[in-house]
Amino acid sequence: MNRTDYLQAAEAHCERRGCKLTALRRQVLELVLRHEGVVKAYQVLADLQKERGIAAPPTVYRALDFLVEQGLLHRVDALNGFVVCDHFECQHESMILVCETCGKVQEVDVIAALAGLRDVADAADFTLSRQNLTLTGLCKACRI
Amino acid sequence: MNRTDYLQAAEAHCERRGCKLTALRRQVLELVLRHEGVVKAYQVLADLQKERGIAAPPTVYRALDFLVEQGLLHRVDALNGFVVCDHFECQHESMILVCETCGKVQEVDVIAALAGLRDVADAADFTLSRQNLTLTGLCKACRI
DNA sequence: GGGCGAATGTTACTTTATAACATCAGTAGC
DNA sequence: GCTACTGATGTTATAAAGTAACATTCGCCC
Incomplete structure (x- = not known):
């Protein structure tokens, strides 16, 4: 699944679950997608700042938390990081x-x-x- | 196993593994033992400060790392905390x-x-x- | 008792995360 | 259109968790 398809699917997934992949959340998700493997919140924050000037930690953490809640990302506790999940549709473990x-x-x-x-x-x-x-x-x- | 026996067994365990449960490490282990379940590093630090006046984070982290390495404690990533392991002798998972x-x-x-x-x-x-x-x-x- | 290595002390700092409150955007009901 | 509400985002400040780097001390071997 390419990045565009992924984002579209993610959007539909949120819709189905009764919430919205807003512009900010989508942007954060894109930033995570651009990395291979695990990304740290503060890395995402830095990337976000490059794209939109200013941004504070809560902005990123809120978006990441949302994405985890929707199953689009997993939090990797052992590394204090996040990875994209690309089978968010199925009820997986x-x-x-x-x-x-x-x-x-x-x-x-x-x-x-x-x-x-x-x-x-x-x-x-x-x-x-x-x-x-x-x-x-x-x-x-x-x-x- | 009561606390005293535990500490004694822990000491022997370290001995067998070719390293020492020093006074500090033992004290930190005792502090962890005093809590039910998970303890945070900074909680241990606070306790330690109560007992010996001053102590800095590295003091505690070094002791905790040692204890984890010896299998006496487990680190619980999801909670940024530590728990006592009371079957450190067996090769367990x-x-x-x-x-x-x-x-x-x-x-x-x-x-x-x-x-x-x-x-x-x-x-x-x-x-x-x-x-x-x-x-x-x-x-x-x-x-x- | 000199020298070595391991353990501990100390200072300073980095990284990670959240609380609390302000503001803004969309929208449902009037 | 206006209001009032809700959910999202912005902002400021600070808390919590962890580590780097260097100094000092302790125990031990020769």
């Missing part, structure tokens, strides 16, 4: 794989594989919500 | 369950259940390291 060496990130769907963890959680009297796990390890290139 | 409502935290072992995720990661040409996952959901009390 994913693993975000972060290479410890090169830092590259990829997202994989894991609905089925989570069943085991869900069982363990159940046994501990705990109901797991939908998850977007961040897991670390080594990518193919760094494994050697 | 755990899920840290965080209740979205009350914030309570518990740790469960999941070596077996992780096999499924490991398979998915393998399929994505990614080698998972040992994991301490943070997962969110609802605890029994908050589920209603």
